[in-house]
Amino acid sequence: MTRLGARLAAxxxxxxxxxxxxxxxQAAREPEAGRRIVRLGAxxxxxxxxxxxxxxxxxxxxxxxxxxxxxxxxxxTLRPAPDLAESWETSDDGLTWTFKIRDxxxxxxxxxxxxxxxxxxxxxxxxxxxxxxxxxxxxxxESVAAADDRTLVIRTKKPQASMLELPVPILPRHVWEKVGDxxxxxxxxxxxxxxxxxxxVEHVKNAYVKLKANPSYxxxxxxxxxxxxxxxxxxxxxxxxxxxxxxDWIGRMDGAQFEALAGDPAIVRWNTSGRRAVYLQLNPGxxxxxxxxxxxxxxxxxxxxxxxxxxxxxxxxTLAEQVQNGLAVPADGSIVPPMYKEFFWRAEGDxxxxxxxxxxxxxxxxxxxxxxADGVRTMPDGKRRLEMRFSIHTDAPAxxxxxxxxxxxxxxIGIALTTRRLDSNKFTEETGSTALYDIAISGWSVNPDPxxxxxxxxxxxxxxxxxxxGGTESFYCDEEFEKLYQEQLSELDRxxxxxxxxxxxxxxxxxxxxxxxxxxxNLEAYRKDRIASITPIPEDRGxxxxxxxxxxxxxxxxxxxxxxxxxxxxxxxxxxGIAAGAAVLLGAGGFLLARRRRATADERE
Amino acid sequence: MTAxxxxxxxxxxxxxxxxxxxxxxxxxPAAGGPERTGAGRGLLRYALAKLGxxxxxxxxxxxxTFFLFRLIPGDPTVAYTRDVPVSPEQLALLRRQMGLxxxxxxxxxxxxxxxxxxxxxxxxxxxxxxxxxxxxxLGPTLLLVGTGLAVAVTLGLWQGTRAAWNHGxxxxxxxxxxxxTLWSVPTFWxxxxxxxxxxxxxxxxPGFFPTRGMEDVDAPDGPLYALHVAHHLVLPCLTLxxxxxxxxxxxxxxxxxxxxxxxxVTTARAKGLRDAQVRRRHAVPNALxxxxxxxxxxIGLVVQGAVTTETVYSWxxxxxxxxxxxxxxxxxxxxxxFMVLCxxxxxxxxxxxxxxxxxxxRVRSA
Numbered sequence: 001m002t003r004l005g006a007r008l009a010a011x012x013x014x015x016x017x018x019x020x021x022x023x024x025x026q027a028a029r030e031p032e033a034g035r036r037i038v039r040l041g042a043x044x045x046x047x048x049x050x051x052x053x054x055x056x057x058x059x060x061x062x063x064x065x066x067x068x069x070x071x072x073x074x075x076x077t078l079r080p081a082p083d084l085a086e087s088w089e090t091s092d093d094g095l096t097w098t099f100k101i102r103d104x105x106x107x108x109x110x111x112x113x114x115x116x117x118x119x120x121x122x123x124x125x126x127x128x129x130x131x132x133x134x135x136x137x138x139x140x141x142e143s144v145a146a147a148d149d150r151t152l153v154i155r156t157k158k159p160q161a162s163m164l165e166l167p168v169p170i171l172p173r174h175v176w177e178k179v180g181d182x183x184x185x186x187x188x189x190x191x192x193x194x195x196x197x198x199x200x201v202e203h204v205k206n207a208y209v210k211l212k213a214n215p216s217y218x219x220x221x222x223x224x225x226x227x228x229x230x231x232x233x234x235x236x237x238x239x240x241x242x243x244x245x246x247x248d249w250i251g252r253m254d255g256a257q258f259e260a261l262a263g264d265p266a267i268v269r270w271n272t273s274g275r276r277a278v279y280l281q282l283n284p285g286x287x288x289x290x291x292x293x294x295x296x297x298x299x300x301x302x303x304x305x306x307x308x309x310x311x312x313x314x315x316x317x318t319l320a321e322q323v324q325n326g327l328a329v330p331a332d333g334s335i336v337p338p339m340y341k342e343f344f345w346r347a348e349g350d351x352x353x354x355x356x357x358x359x360x361x362x363x364x365x366x367x368x369x370x371x372x373a374d375g376v377r378t379m380p381d382g383k384r385r386l387e388m389r390f391s392i393h394t395d396a397p398a399x400x401x402x403x404x405x406x407x408x409x410x411x412x413i414g415i416a417l418t419t420r421r422l423d424s425n426k427f428t429e430e431t432g433s434t435a436l437y438d439i440a441i442s443g444w445s446v447n448p449d450p451x452x453x454x455x456x457x458x459x460x461x462x463x464x465x466x467x468x469x470g471g472t473e474s475f476y477c478d479e480e481f482e483k484l485y486q487e488q489l490s491e492l493d494r495x496x497x498x499x500x501x502x503x504x505x506x507x508x509x510x511x512x513x514x515x516x517x518x519x520x521x522n523l524e525a526y527r528k529d530r531i532a533s534i535t536p537i538p539e540d541r542g543x544x545x546x547x548x549x550x551x552x553x554x555x556x557x558x559x560x561x562x563x564x565x566x567x568x569x570x571x572x573x574x575x576x577g578i579a580a581g582a583a584v585l586l587g588a589g590g591f592l593l594a595r596r597r598r599a600t601a602d603e604r605e
Numbered sequence: 606m607t608a609x610x611x612x613x614x615x616x617x618x619x620x621x622x623x624x625x626x627x628x629x630x631x632x633x634p635a636a637g638g639p640e641r642t643g644a645g646r647g648l649l650r651y652a653l654a655k656l657g658x659x660x661x662x663x664x665x666x667x668x669x670t671f672f673l674f675r676l677i678p679g680d681p682t683v684a685y686t687r688d689v690p691v692s693p694e695q696l697a698l699l700r701r702q703m704g705l706x707x708x709x710x711x712x713x714x715x716x717x718x719x720x721x722x723x724x725x726x727x728x729x730x731x732x733x734x735x736x737x738x739x740x741x742x743l744g745p746t747l748l749l750v751g752t753g754l755a756v757a758v759t760l761g762l763w764q765g766t767r768a769a770w771n772h773g774x775x776x777x778x779x780x781x782x783x784x785x786t787l788w789s790v791p792t793f794w795x796x797x798x799x800x801x802x803x804x805x806x807x808x809x810x811p812g813f814f815p816t817r818g819m820e821d822v823d824a825p826d827g828p829l830y831a832l833h834v835a836h837h838l839v840l841p842c843l844t845l846x847x848x849x850x851x852x853x854x855x856x857x858x859x860x861x862x863x864x865x866x867x868x869x870v871t872t873a874r875a876k877g878l879r880d881a882q883v884r885r886r887h888a889v890p891n892a893l894x895x896x897x898x899x900x901x902x903x904i905g906l907v908v909q910g911a912v913t914t915e916t917v918y919s920w921x922x923x924x925x926x927x928x929x930x931x932x933x934x935x936x937x938x939x940x941x942x943f944m945v946l947c948x949x950x951x952x953x954x955x956x957x958x959x960x961x962x963x964x965x966x967r968v969r970s971a
Contacts, residue, residue, distance in 0.1 A: 050732075128702070136695070183732060207818050208818075230817070230818075231817070231818070231919060232817050233929075234797075237918065238816075240801055240804055246816045425677065
């Protein structure tokens with residue numbers, strides 16, 4: 001009898017457990033009337049809320065929404081436009097920049113001045129820990145000072161054309177100068193003191209960040225009251241969340257995740273030109289920064305004719321369609337994707353390298369790489385066969401597929417390719433510092449100012465004599481390219497600089513230390529019933545999440561549907577859920593009791 | 606996370622017997638000595654010997670951890686700065702910050718000294734002490750895996766007992782079959798399936814559970830917060846239990862089957878005891894012993910978190926931390942979680958050994 005009672009109690013408890021969460025789910029999610037909320041799902045957790053330390057996209061995005069920068073890319077042209085700096089001028093030698101700082105206030109009411117900007121930049125220049133996120137941005141700075149509250153003066157060691165794309169959020173000095181050790185500071189004080197369109201008001205680690213509209217934002221408060229950035233580790237789970245309405249928007253999706261949302265009438269799928277270029281690295285005879293040869297790259301790849309022949313053997317259109325399922329644009333240029341209309345260089349006319357295996361074979365025949373009986377070519381001196389390795393990452397199905405295509409195409413031109421799968425750590429080392437590769441896969445996400453992506457192909461980026469990597473993406477070292485790079489650095493005339501940048505792309509294209517394959521599209525999705533409109537950056541078919549601007553979240557309009565719509569649907573569901581759960585539990589309980597009686601009867605002998 | 610099912614019972618016996626033999630020198634005198642020294646002193650000596658062994662194991666783990674993570678090919682600073690613009694000066698600075706510029710023996714001594722103080726290094730990704738990150742994730746993991754383990758053990762032992770008692774019957778075939786089927790299901794797949802059916806809702810089934818994590822924005826305060834978390838706990842816990850409870854069931858079932866054939870069970874029946882009493886008072890307590898080791902081993906593994914379940918449900922536990930550390934790669938975090946896991950397993954194994962000594966007189970006299 002007591003056991004029976006215990007079972008009944010347990011049953012009751014189980015029922016209560018099932019029912020109560022439903023009741024609270026209903027109560028908790030009911031937002032205050034009229035609060036316009038947009039919830040963004042991010043498949044990345046916050047690394048740090050301290051802008052001196054944060055490097056992950058999700059954190060730097062949130063900082064872009066919270067803090068003003070000196071300049072931001074213009075929403076239409078992506079050219080530098082005023083943000084905290086209203087205007088700027090350069091000295092004749094190009095070494096001194098004077099910024100006029102906007103007269104506005106921090107969200108706590110303190111006036112924002114040039115001294116805040118000077119403090120932020122000086123902190124990065126003088127404090128090693130503060131260099132973590134944006135150290136390279138200020139490497140060329142000689143001094144930074146505030147001449148008065150509205151005037152910021154930056155002196156550089158060498159001219160720096162990319163000055164107007166400083167990726168450094170300006171922080172409130174009155175809050176941050178009290179921080180002792182920047183490297184150990186988590187910056188978890190809320191509400192944060194900010195100057196951008198949104199203010200972070202709450203952060204639950206590994207769960208979400210809640211931002212509220214900044215009513216005193218200098219452009220005017222955004223139309224959305226709250227922006228929640230919700231963490232999902234798993235892309236499929238994020239999709240489930242979007243379909244259900246737990247979140248309203250997902251940025252930076254992969255192809256599979258994007259395609260899984262096809263056909264859902266409630267969801268807008270955003271498929272536009274992206275920031276990234278995927279390319280092959282061809283070991284051009286790797287050497288250290290001092291010129292000592294390193295690694296074991298195939299000697300044939302030192303020959304630019306072989307590299308060009310390989311370029312002719314690749315059918316980029318097929319790669320974009322088959323490897324990326326059509327969610328990419330075949331590369332008809334170099335490492336700057338067409339999203340950056342101003343800087344993008346397209347290979348046209350005679351310069352264009354088309355898919356033409358016959359031409360590739362002709363080039364190799366002419367260069368003296370003779371085919372053997374098995375169809376594999378040998379070096380002109382007859383010593384070494386053109387057997388090469390293709391280095392890719394382990395657990396990367398798309399790269400495996402790419403390797404299959406490439407192996408087939410290179411076989412046609414007499415090059416035998418074997419695939420080497422490396423874990424990411426080893427891959428980075430072999431293709432970036434020890435040069436133990438022939439051909440390798442790589443890619444780079446380009447910023448509105450493409451200076452950095454070109455720097456990765458400089459002689460000085462090659463590893464030091466002791467084998468320490470400097471961040472080269474190709475082991476390329478070319479005198480003319482170096483000269484062009486230095487020229488664009490100091491070319492303060494925008495049009496002139498664009499021309500130089502295009503010449504650099506042409507150089508990379510024809511020399512082929514890297515061969516661009518395709519530009520993956522930017523894939524995102526949002527719910528129609530929750531987001532009425534959102535303006536991408538650039539405004540013409542640009543990206544929503546992950547750009548160098550707050551423009552999309554600032555222009556965000558929540559749909560007219562009440563914010564409680566999801567919760568309303570939820571409560572009906574909750575009632576049904578309780579009923580179903582109770583029925584199941586009652587059934588199970590009844591079964592157990594019946595069995596119990598029968599068992600007891602059996603056992604009485 | 607778990608031993609292969611087939612190996613579990615054997616592993617359990619092997620572990621227990623091995624443990625007893627290890628304790629030989631300590632247990633020997635107690636068993637062979639005069640009767641009045643008593644089990645208490647024997648137990649103390651036995652426990653001390655076990656503790657000594659455990660401390661030695663921990664020391665070995667510390668040494669092994671250090672060298673294991675230095676064996677990973679590649680320069681960690683290069684891995685950390687992948688796809689990020691860095692100058693050689695910055696790399697040098699990073700190396701200095703991480704102490705990689707010093708000779709290996711010096712690094713090792715420093716590592717040991719820090720480990721003794723509970724300092725597990727600093728995460729590169731989070732720029733925070735690893736010990737702090739682990740402490741932060743411990744709560745959610747204990748909640749999820751602890752609840753899951755408790756439910757799985759209860760369910761497994763209960764079903765196992767039933768199955769063995771009705772050996773060969775319909776109930777036996779049904780419960781063993783169901784549990785083994787669930788055991789063979791990939792956790793990831795089951796997790797996503799449950800998520801799609803019970804979180805998103807399919808057809809007449811409403812989307813009743815949340816799609817992620819342990820809490821949502823604007824979670825209620827006070828007692829309602831506990832319910833909020835419980836609501837989030839249901840699906841991950843269900844996934845975890847479904848996939849692991851089979852091992853308890855199978856161990857309990859085989860262990861009980863062994864006991865059913867024993868003479869004392871027949872004697873108990875002959876005394877006229879009711880069937881349920883024979884089972885509860887006589888057979889089950891004896892059959893429970895092998896499961897003790899299994900359960901304690903798994904309690905040790907709790908701190909590992911449930912990597913797959915936590916990943917599918919974005920549950921902010923240690924499993925997710927470990928997964929992210931591998932993705933990073935964040936060596937300090939990998940190293941720290943690995944060490945904490947090893948130590949937890951060692952502690953729990955030692956406890957199981959000692960507890961076994963207390964529970965089973967046969968071990969004492971062995």
